[in-house]
Amino acid sequence: MSKKVLIPIATGSEEMEAVTIIDMMVRAGYEVVVASADFSGQLTMTGSRGITLNANCRLVDVADDEFDAVILPGGVGGSEIFRDSTVLIEILRQQMYEGKLVAAICAAPALVLAHHKLYPDALMTCHPSFQDHITEQNWRVKRVTLDVTHNLITSQGPGTALEFAMEIIIRLSGKAHAWTVAEPMVTIPTLQYHKMGEA
Template identity: 70%
Template sequence: MTKRILVPIAPGTEEMEAITIIDTMIRAGFQVTTASAAFDGSLTMKGSRGITLTADCKLVDVADDEFDVIALPGGIGGAEVFRDSVVLVEMVRQHKYEGKLLGAICAAPALVLIHHDLYPDALMTCHPSFQSHIADACWRPKRVTLDVNHNLMTSQGPGTALEFSIELIIALCGKEKAWQVAEPMVTNPTLHYHEMGKRT
């Protein structure tokens, strides 16, 4: 069965992160939905660097849909919109409750997950400028971190977006599938980017 991936976007979303996640998931053959969390309901918006991003639909239109992964790109402005979106926060809360994989990168782990205490004990990383938001016991200074106990994948920024995306594929379908995507992209062949976070 095809995996279903939700990538929310908002004004101020980091373009490299959003597009890299979307592109890589499509290369994997997954069904990707890009949903606008913009408060005015607009589908077209400017990202953090002024590049135009266009969503498939409004977030509210897919609020009751089932997804295998919700992947939150960063960008301070976009992450702040996510933080203030009641619909998105409730979707993430329900997604976690169902034990499904959640991904967040850059500012999103700090401004969304930590702000709403959604994963209070999870091991995670984020953009280094937001490290102070994360408790020392939970912080991992790694480019990508997977907390297997919480089914949470986090990453640090635009430069780690491809690694993050490939690791999401590994978590969903295994390394063989991930390598089918990674090899034609001429990316790192090791596919050992993340620190496996597991509490004993």
């Protein structure tokens, strides 16, 4: 069964993270909704490094849709917009209450999830420069952290975006499907997934 994922973006979102996540979800065969969280509702925006990013709808237009995963790219400016978006926070709360997957990378775990205390007991990581936003008992140094109990995946930054996206695919569709995505890309993790072998 096909999966449907929501990827919000905003002015100041980290381009490498956003594009890697979007690309990997498309490669996995998911229905990918890239939604603008900008308060202006604009669909074209500038990322954290000055690169243009495009959404295919406004966040408010898909607020009542159901998603198998909601995935937040980082970038300080984008994460601050996410933090202040009542629509996005309500979507995240609903996702959490239904036990569905939420994933966040870079500044987003700290500035969005931790700020709103959405997962006060969850293990998580984020960009090391925002480590102080996460309680010591919850903080993990790992590049990608999966909290199975809370169905939450977090990661540290642009350099971990591919691993982060692959972990999301594994969580949604199993290791065997992740292998079919990873193998043609000739990624280092493909060897790991191939050896694991199980779904």
